[in-house]
Amino acid sequence: MLKARKRWISLLVTLAMLVAFVVPFAGPASAGAASYTAVTTIPQFDPGATNASSTWSATVQVKFDPAISGQLSEAYVEVLDSSGAQLDINGYNVLSATTVGAVYLNDGQINSPTGEVSLQPSVKKIKLGILPNNSTDPTAKATVNLKLRFDAKDCAAGDVKFNVFGSTGQFEDGQVVVARATGGAVTVALVGSVPTIGSDSTKNITFRLSESSGGALKAYTGSPSPSVKIKLPAGFKWVGASSSSGNVYAQPKSGDNRTLEIYCSSASSDRSIYDITATIAVADTDVAKYGDVVATVEGDNDTTVSPSEITVATYADYGVNVSVASVPTLIAGKYDQKTDKITIEEKIPGSLISGRRITIELPSWVKIESLTDKSTSNVDEGTNKFQWPDNAQIDYTDNKIDLYMNGLKSDKAKFEFKMKLNIEANHSGDLVATVSGAGIPETSVTLAKVVPAVTAAATASDVKIGVQDQAAPDIILTENVAGAIVKQYNEAAPTTTDGFVTKTVDGGKLSVILPDGVQFSGTPKVEVTSGDIDIKADQARVVDDPGYKRAFEIPIKSESLKASTIKISGIKLTLDRTVPEGPLTVKVIGNAVVENSGSADYEFTTDKATEFVLANCVTPAPGEQKGTAVFKIGETKYTVNGKEVTMDVAPVAEAGRTYLPARFVANAMGVPDSNIIWDQANQTVTVIRNERIVQMKVGSNQILVNGIALTMDAAPKVVPGRVLIPFRFLAQALGAEVVWDPADPNTITLNF
Numbered sequence: 001m002l003k004a005r006k007r008w009i010s011l012l013v014t015l016a017m018l019v020a021f022v023v024p025f026a027g028p029a030s031a032g033a034a035s036y037t038a039v040t041t042i043p044q045f046d047p048g049a050t051n052a053s054s055t056w057s058a059t060v061q062v063k064f065d066p067a068i069s070g071q072l073s074e075a076y077v078e079v080l081d082s083s084g085a086q087l088d089i090n091g092y093n094v095l096s097a098t099t100v101g102a103v104y105l106n107d108g109q110i111n112s113p114t115g116e117v118s119l120q121p122s123v124k125k126i127k128l129g130i131l132p133n134n135s136t137d138p139t140a141k142a143t144v145n146l147k148l149r150f151d152a153k154d155c156a157a158g159d160v161k162f163n164v165f166g167s168t169g170q171f172e173d174g175q176v177v178v179a180r181a182t183g184g185a186v187t188v189a190l191v192g193s194v195p196t197i198g199s200d201s202t203k204n205i206t207f208r209l210s211e212s213s214g215g216a217l218k219a220y221t222g223s224p225s226p227s228v229k230i231k232l233p234a235g236f237k238w239v240g241a242s243s244s245s246g247n248v249y250a251q252p253k254s255g256d257n258r259t260l261e262i263y264c265s266s267a268s269s270d271r272s273i274y275d276i277t278a279t280i281a282v283a284d285t286d287v288a289k290y291g292d293v294v295a296t297v298e299g300d301n302d303t304t305v306s307p308s309e310i311t312v313a314t315y316a317d318y319g320v321n322v323s324v325a326s327v328p329t330l331i332a333g334k335y336d337q338k339t340d341k342i343t344i345e346e347k348i349p350g351s352l353i354s355g356r357r358i359t360i361e362l363p364s365w366v367k368i369e370s371l372t373d374k375s376t377s378n379v380d381e382g383t384n385k386f387q388w389p390d391n392a393q394i395d396y397t398d399n400k401i402d403l404y405m406n407g408l409k410s411d412k413a414k415f416e417f418k419m420k421l422n423i424e425a426n427h428s429g430d431l432v433a434t435v436s437g438a439g440i441p442e443t444s445v446t447l448a449k450v451v452p453a454v455t456a457a458a459t460a461s462d463v464k465i466g467v468q469d470q471a472a473p474d475i476i477l478t479e480n481v482a483g484a485i486v487k488q489y490n491e492a493a494p495t496t497t498d499g500f501v502t503k504t505v506d507g508g509k510l511s512v513i514l515p516d517g518v519q520f521s522g523t524p525k526v527e528v529t530s531g532d533i534d535i536k537a538d539q540a541r542v543v544d545d546p547g548y549k550r551a552f553e554i555p556i557k558s559e560s561l562k563a564s565t566i567k568i569s570g571i572k573l574t575l576d577r578t579v580p581e582g583p584l585t586v587k588v589i590g591n592a593v594v595e596n597s598g599s600a601d602y603e604f605t606t607d608k609a610t611e612f613v614l615a616n617c618v619t620p621a622p623g624e625q626k627g628t629a630v631f632k633i634g635e636t637k638y639t640v641n642g643k644e645v646t647m648d649v650a651p652v653a654e655a656g657r658t659y660l661p662a663r664f665v666a667n668a669m670g671v672p673d674s675n676i677i678w679d680q681a682n683q684t685v686t687v688i689r690n691e692r693i694v695q696m697k698v699g700s701n702q703i704l705v706n707g708i709a710l711t712m713d714a715a716p717k718v719v720p721g722r723v724l725i726p727f728r729f730l731a732q733a734l735g736a737e738v739v740w741d742p743a744d745p746n747t748i749t750l751n752f
Helices: 002-022 050-054 662-668 727-733
Strands: 033-038 060-065 073-080 089-098 100-105 108-110 117-123 125-132 142-150 158-165 174-181 186-190 202-211 228-231 236-243 248-253 256-264 273-282 291-299 309-315 320-324 329-332 342-346 357-361 366-377 400-404 414-423 429-437 440-452 454-457 461-465 475-479 488-492 502-506 509-513 518-520 525-530 541-545 548-558 565-569 572-575 582-589 610-620 628-632 637-640 643-646 652-654 657-661 676-679 684-689 692-697 702-705 708-711 717-719 722-726 737-740 747-751
Touching: 033 174, 060 125, 073 142, 089 100, 089 125, 100 142, 125 142, 186 228, 186 309, 202 309, 248 273, 256 273, 273 309, 320 429, 320 440, 329 414, 366 400, 454 582, 454 610, 461 572, 637 662, 657 662, 657 727, 662 676, 662 684, 662 722, 662 727, 692 727, 702 727, 722 727, 727 737
Parallel strands: 329 440, 461 610
Antiparallel strands: 033 060, 060 142, 073 125, 073 158, 089 117, 089 142, 100 108, 100 125, 158 174, 186 202, 202 273, 228 256, 228 291, 236 248, 236 256, 236 273, 248 256, 291 309, 320 342, 342 414, 357 400, 357 429, 366 414, 429 440, 454 475, 475 565, 488 502, 509 548, 509 582, 518 548, 518 572, 525 565, 541 548, 582 610, 628 637, 628 747, 637 643, 652 657, 657 722, 676 684, 684 692, 692 702, 702 708, 717 722, 737 747
16 A cells, blocks of 8 residues: 555646746846946046047947846946056936836936936946836837946056946846057058159148047147157158148248148047148259158157158159060060050149150161050040040151150050060060150160060081081070960061051971081981970971071970970081081071061061071092182283292183182192093083082073082183183082182182
């Protein structure tokens, strides 16, 4: 029975607990939380200022959410500085109360809004009571907005707080920042941009004085004395000042117009901003220095001011600043090379003289195709005003262009544009433009860096004059810019309506050209060793250049996206006897690297992209004697290496050519009589000198050199007892250099 009774008791307890959870509690609604928030800007103040004794707090909102209607909540409010010290409260202002039946202050009911009310005497704390009235809406919140005035003179620097304590009802103990004590300071800054002045101009400058707290700009007591001084460097002066506030004003210092004095007759109670406008001018051009005009800033009357220096103007001579947005790399030998944006701007207004022109001149190896992306500032454009030249008006055969200065305004004029250029081949380095005219000094600017499409290099070795099939070093061709060696090149097609324009042509080729007297003995190998250019290596060939194999031609299949290198190897050369000793210089030409070579007035005569030394030409082939022979027209005596020899007939001149028996020319070059053969039947003379076999026929303009027929502009002829041949052609065919001095036209020199 006892166990059964215990089970019933346990069951009843459990049911009672379930009922407690299921049945609602029939008591009053739960209290909403109280919060304290500063709803206006936190004021800053200088605790050292006199007016700090009447400092107003930010507006604080006290909120019960939700409010309990009819329940009076009370708490004490005190004002504490950052050290925790109590500050005397000497005024209050209850601005509003919402969903509140009554507001109590120190147990007395007050009406909201109250306006600013002084407390006499001041108190350390106030008792605040709030009676919500929201019986019709139990979920509504009650709010009261108020601020307090307190004595913060000489309080600790830092945050000032409302401290709520001794709370009853819905009030809760807590704190909120309502003000901030700072060291009072004034910041001086320029309004707007730094102006530019000239030697005979003035400029108005507006200074903005911003207080960090009310009263930071200290007022004078007694006789007026400045609170802030702004002093110009030597050579400059202030010529006047004005202000936007009656209690703050400025004027140049009496007897020292370099100093601007700013006065404050009464300090502000709240943080304030003052604008002061002063006029600057150049006092002495011999003393004033060009550049930034930096003034010193100093506080007085216990005013703390910053910064200690301020740039108030830029002093400039009349002229223009010429600049370029960037310095691109442009390719010599190409059309349509584009600069970045060029800016020409007056240093000071009036630098450019209206009605005159400025000239933009580039180096003589550049021609201006057109101007693009043109714009102006502070310039009126249109008829009878400033007008940009259109493309049809630009002389694309010239390296300079004129802009006529019309439509200039009172502010600094600015002109901005880009250029499309045509640059002569075989140039490199800075492309410098000069700007002059319209009353301005000449000014220069680097517009671009110019490079050839390719550079070429070889490790030069010796090759012998007069020797065939000699191995030569490898040639390395290096693109200076990706895509510089092209398959599709530009051809110029200017028109009278559109000015300079180009059209794209397919089939770009690059050629390596040997000097006169040097030939390729076979076809070299060509390959790409780095980068992604594509060449037609299987179509590369040695090209005959009227009978002389001097050019190795490489067709281009596609341009590179990455600057590439091309290697030419397996080179064999043949040098004839006309090649002089010294460097063997090779050219790189072709429309793949030079587009603008030609005879038109918009083209250049330079056809090479670059040149380099492939080899060094050294002494003639073994067995040959190097020497000099000198002949004189009309004289039977000649010299060989200074030794006099007598002929039985003298050289004669006819129709601009010198004639002489073949034997004396050959003998002078060391050819024995046995190697000089006359064929009477065929009227031919044959001369054999080392590996050369030269044959000439009376009356024929052909000369055979090792079986290869070449054309002469004169023919051998018979005179009584002699066959006379054209002197120069035989000598050169035998490997000699013929020198004729216009100052001594009767003397002919052979170098062999």
